[in-house]
Amino acid sequence: MPDIRLKNQPFDLDFHPTESVVYTGLLTGEVKAFRYNDETGESSTSWSVRPSKRTARGLSVQQDGGAVWTGGKAGGLYELSTADGAMKSERVAHDVPINRVYCVNENLVASGDDDGLIKLWDPRQQEAVRSYNHHFDYISDFTYFEDKRQLISTSGDGHLSVIDIRSNKTTPLAVSDDQEDELLSIAPIKNNTKVIVGSTLGILSVWNRKMGWGDCVDRIPGHPASIDAIVALTPDVIATGSEDGMIRVTQLLPTKFCKSRRAALGVIASHEEYPIERLKLDRNKRWLGSVSHDECVKLTDVEDIFEESDGEEDEDMEGGGGDGDSDEEVEESKPSKKEPSFFDDL
Template sequence: MPDIPVGAQVFDLAFHPDRSLVFAGLLTGIVKAFSYDEQGNHEEKFSVRPTKRSCRTLAVSADGSQLWAAGKAKAIHTIDVETGEVVETRAAAHDVTINRMKRLQPHLLASGDDDGVIKLWDPRKPDAVRKYTHHFDFISDFMYLNDKKQLVATSGDGTLSVMDIRSKKMEPVAQSEDQEDELLSILPIKGGQKIVVGTQIGILSIFNRKSGWGDCVDRIPGHPASIDALCAIPSRYPNSQSTILTGSSDGILRAVQLFPTKLLGVVADHGEFPIERIAVDMNGEGRWVGSVGHEEVLKLTDLQEIFEDGGEEDGDEDGGEGDEDADSDEERTKQTTDPTTSAKVPTDDESADEVDNGQVDSSDEEQPQPAKRKRKKEQDPLLAGRRKKGKNEVEAEPAFFADL
């Protein structure tokens, strides 16, 4: 799909949960909505400016009827999606710039600001229902664990914290040790049992919920710049529980598989502009992944071209267990070659006459050759160049690590 020009730098994007509608929050304070179709056509549905200050973050209600926008003005604006009009403004919702928002439940919204303050809001009530002040630097991202009714927040102070939204206590139930780096993004994988955190120095930190939130259990290097955004792929694709999309400040949107770790390829390229946010439409189960950076466009990339045309043809889908197929190929090669003569023995599909007619080579002039493993069919360039790798090793072209 062609890039959607928006007219100013984009800070955040959000998709309607069940319609082909995408929203963009701009540096100018304008919030725009665009409809799109599978043929790559798009149309602006509305453009509204709740404030002259920048819009840093967006969140959409569960039914898609309302859009919340917040940012430099410290207020939370509620926009009616059907009319494109601002229907409510919560002035001075925070004391400083609001950096991140996330809808947790149909009537619960979380917001985090540049001073590390987190507030929970019931849109039906005028004031915040919870306020947490245990972080001392900006809130970079939120994640909601529905099974435990817990909100997990990452912060620029180098820690993540876990809050039970059912508890009336104004303190977290857990907080990690200082990771000695800014934590910028967070995403659950493996059915929510493991948590991936993107950092300023380009490390993916892995937390295991069974091991507690005190410290990460693994650190995966490979990205040459900060990992500002993380996103899951639709569940219909193979290895969706361990394959993620990463948006980096080097302008590259990558598909990365974890356990074992390997770079699957580049999904989108924003050139020299850092990627601020990424999201998949239709509540994370759609066809398009949206990505925005510091350029004045909203980029939509077709995931079908990335995963269906290339990924599903690969025999090594299940975390490097494709050796079984390779062994089968080798076994078949051995069965069709006589080790004493190195002449090919006709199989059931080849008659003895074909051997005599030279269609099956049995020449004695050939030097004996050992049985060779058959090479797999060349894969899509996005996934080419794979090899057997060790644990937690990212495979990529040398240029991928050039700036490390």
Template sequence: MKFGFMPDVDLGSQVFDLAFNPKHNIVYTGLLNGHIKAFAYDDQGTCTSKFDLRPTKRSARSLVVDMEGLELYSVSKDRSIHVIDTSTGKIVREQAQAHESAINRVTRFMSMLATGDDNGVVKLWDPRQISPIRSYTHHFDFISDFLWLQDKKQLVTTSGDGTLSVIDVRSSKVEPFAHSEDQEDELLSIVSIKELIAHSEDQEDELLSIVGIKDGKKVAVGTQTGIISIWNRTSGWADCVDRLKGHPHSVDALATLSEDVIVTGSSDGLVRVVQVLPNKLLGVIADHGTFPIERLRTDRNGAWLGSASHDNVLKLTDVRDALVDSDEDDSDKGESDDSKEEGESDGNIDNDSDSGSKEGGNENEPAMEQDGETDESDSDSDSDKSETHTESDSEPEPQPEPVSSKKGKRSQPEGPSNKKGKVDSGFFDEL
């Protein structure tokens, strides 16, 4: 079975973010030294440079491409927003001092642009002139990730203050539609699973990343303590309905491979594949050594997984054979899955459940456990929470030293629409 990596591309500086063009095989990278580099790639793994520009001398923290693939949006530690023509690599619009503090995340949806900064402020913009629409101040710590819910026209945000919130962008109110309880952990990343969205209670942990799974009916959130919390959109946004533990370190980045399979990027440098509901660790597909993973993205065809870390390289992993079609499998389990969604009675998404899948795809990896707290949090979480980058205002070219993986957390997950399929176990046998 074919599986492989594109040769690593040395970028000469730490990678903060990456984004794929939705129309062409082009990937963009935002670097610590302010450079934005674009590369074209093919199915055989050949990568060639398209352009290299430096809108600012401060770090390019987050990137997003519009749906037509015509414009690339970049936000920086110097509080600026730059719009770049993807065909020429030239800056076409910019907004200096767009926030009062460094901008950490950007995403594009409908006819709007959203940005989130280190103080928890979220702003909506008209991208045509980069003119402000409204601001939200309900978070008090850095915005780590965004997830756009197309069906509800709502924007989900995760924050280092331990909560997630849901913003109805159609409303003129400057308060969120919903705000979660404190999760007692930093929320770092988010993806949609089975696909749906309000502001949660404080999760008492930094919320670092977010993705949607299970056709968007649920979302998965990565946290500082290594727990992945599962949220059911139909149950509201006050609190999560399930917690998956098994990652020894923080889950800083998330992306989806299928409706029930996600990839996780951790501060231990490993990119893992995890099945959700039922929960199972399936294997490790990429390794950045001891460097934390800053971002995970899948390209427009779901063929390549991009991962960014502090090792100064762009790593693209071929995941075309990670999934195999399983229409028969889906039909067999359809009825049981529906009953789970209704009753949540099998222990997979019950808050009070101590049961769960203990199997792992790798002997050396801990099994994915449900609804439990990790024994100890990342020892650097307190200092990382108020991260200071290694950049210096007085130095024209910052050195690519390792920085915290808490700031610069990912923008909205991109990649293919949720595909039905299962993971081919043989995919991991070849690793």
């Protein structure tokens, strides 16, 4: 499978909605764009810019493809042209590092920081539209439901929350019960009727929108390490990226690890021993992009990965149910995971 080699560690990635371009944010603060071949995955550099000298942790492309937004260690939020990386706008957005950036729609961008603060931004304005401080630990991920105008966030504080973006209130519509585990990743499934959430303990939790957001309706054990990234490949099939460096494919409800021509027990790709930071699926649902600490963007072909089920019983997963500058910094992949680190003050 094709790898896009880098000279520094990537932290996030996203695909252009209409073109064969993938973007990634690096440890050095650089944002890079690569154009790839839809059939082979072979790539070439399109552009590279460095809006900040500190880590670009979060990155998201607008739905219209006009801009890529990035934020990170310095707390700044930058809007870049997807065509050439030119700076369109910049904001001093947060007092602490930004951990996640998410383009809600063409007129709204969400950012979440290490202290759990969420801010909503209108690209046409310099100041935040609203701020929410109901979380008390880092914001790990976002997803959005257009039908109800609801922005869903997950946090290291063990809570999931729901924000109605139509409301002028600075309080959330709902906050879940404490899940007693750090919530790391989220993706919509079952035609947007449910969401699935990954956690530090390697448990997938299923949430039913019709039954409210107080607690999950099902828990799926089996991953041997934390589930740091999730992406839905189909309404019933997800790919997960774990701390053990493995990318797995799982069919949901009934739960089973999908067999493929290349995989055993659902493992379709690996970044060796390095934890998976992020997963994204391209516009044609063929290339699954992943980033880890091994200084590359991996593109995995998922177009023909599934075989017909042979009716066997569900299987259990193994283990249980000019780049770079002198001022580079060392940074953890996650803001905390409840363990203090020497690097926290860097």
